[in-house]
Amino acid sequence: MAAGHAEARALQTALKLGVFEALARSDASADALAHALGCDARATGLLANAMVAMGLLAKSDGRFRLGEPARRYLLRSSPEYLGGMILFDEALWDVWGRLDKSVRSGRPARTPDMFQSRPEETFRFISAMDSLVRARGDACYLADNLDLGGVSRIMDVGGGPGTYVAAMLRRWPGMRGVICDLPATLAVARQILAEREPDVTDRIELVALDYRRDELPGPCDALFMSNIIHSEPPETNRMLMGKCFRALAACGRVIIKDHIMNAEMTEPRAGAIFSLYLLLTTHGRDYSLDEVRRWLEDAGFTAIRELAMKGGPFTSSLVVGEKP
Numbered sequence: 504m505a506a507g508h509a510e511a512r513a514l515q516t517a518l519k520l521g522v523f524e525a526l527a528r529s530d531a532s533a534d535a536l537a538h539a540l541g542c543d544a545r546a547t548g549l550l551a552n553a554m555v556a557m558g559l560l561a562k563s564d565g566r567f568r569l570g571e572p573a574r575r576y577l578l579r580s581s582p583e584y585l586g587g588m589i590l591f592d593e594a595l596w597d598v599w600g601r602l603d604k605s606v607r608s609g610r611p612a613r614t615p616d617m618f619q620s621r622p623e624e625t626f627r628f629i630s631a632m633d634s635l636v637r638a639r640g641d642a643c644y645l646a647d648n649l650d651l652g653g654v655s656r657i658m659d660v661g662g663g664p665g666t667y668v669a670a671m672l673r674r675w676p677g678m679r680g681v682i683c684d685l686p687a688t689l690a691v692a693r694q695i696l697a698e699r700e701p702d703v704t705d706r707i708e709l710v711a712l713d714y715r716r717d718e719l720p721g722p723c724d725a726l727f728m729s730n731i732i733h734s735e736p737p738e739t740n741r742m743l744m745g746k747c748f749r750a751l752a753a754c755g756r757v758i759i760k761d762h763i764m765n766a767e768m769t770e771p772r773a774g775a776i777f778s779l780y781l782l783l784t785t786h787g788r789d790y791s792l793d794e795v796r797r798w799l800e801d802a803g804f805t806a807i808r809e810l811a812m813k814g815g816p817f818t819s820s821l822v823v824g825e826k827p
């Protein structure tokens with residue numbers, strides 16, 4: 504546990520320097536790898552050895568080659584590329600280094616701007632969301648397991664790269680989708696959707712708004728919100744549930760996806776750890792089912808229930824509510 508940062512940093516560095524892409528074409532000695540990367544030969548050998556020890560590279564006769572997990576998750580050409588998320592984590596290294604200051608002060612370690620202030624940060628953030636959801640399979644799981652029959656318009660609030668909406672529209676050909684998000688995020692979403700989802704982009708409307716300030720453009724039959732409430736303080740979430748309620752047509756459904764915590768806020772483990780990232784970068788944290796239920800009930804939703812995401816490496820669950 505205490506030395507976990509070393510392996511994480513070694514992997515982030517290998518990816519950032521291009522170790523895996525360099526080995527995609529052919530295996531290589533440490534000298535050849537270092538030459539391809541423009542790095543020092545002895546140091547590159549040490550980094551590559553560490554990747555072998557971690558099961559990401561293999562080595563024989565002094566030559567390094569990609570292991571299966573690296574081919575699947577660490578090459579940009581793979582549909583399950585996790586590199587976007589890894590590079591986002593890499594960029595947050597210094598922020599994690601200020602955790603003690605945040606715990607002392609209770610304040611974020613960087614401006615909590617949802618990475619909207621600089622285009623390269625927005626791109627890295629939104630690519631990370633896209634990459635994580637593709638690699639872990641959340642969007643495909645929801646498209647396969649949510650019954651969206653009868654939904655003609657689904658709204659994804661804070662839909663980011665559009666990975667969820669695109670998967671849902673692929674599964675439900677008669678449905679249209681709306682992604683509501685901040686302008687800088689939508690600029691990246693437009694690019695990702697055009698490259699990756701040409702078959703469904705004509706059914707997706709992108710609406711620039713700030714959900715803290717603006718009403719949501721209803722009516723829609725289903726409203727999806729993934730990894731949104733955890734970035735906001737309780738009073739914003741309470742207000743947001745009211746906006747969701749007003750944007751839904753009668754008999755519409757709100758579907759919230761997030762780490763839904765136990766009453767002690769200690770399980771799931773991933774959620775308890777993630778709340779520290781949220782301390783560093785937002786004014787939010789992960790919330791318990793009771794907290795989410797109260798906001799939904801106060802907004803007018805009924806039939807509120809938690810749905811588990813079964814199988815797979817999922818760490819989130821769903822909370823669903825209905826508008827009478």
Ligand SMILES: C[S@@+](CC[C@H](N)C(=O)[O-])C[C@H]1O[C@@H](n2cnc3c(N)ncnc32)[C@H](O)[C@@H]1O
Pocket residue numbers: 617632633636660661662663664683684685688712713714715728729730731
């Ligand atoms: C953690 S990302 C989640 C993206 C996507 N829903 C997912 O689960 O992969 C949060 C998203 O909310 C958007 N967002 C944050 N604050 C917002 C606001 N005030 N109004 C609209 N969108 C916002 C961000 O731009 C980003 O796309």
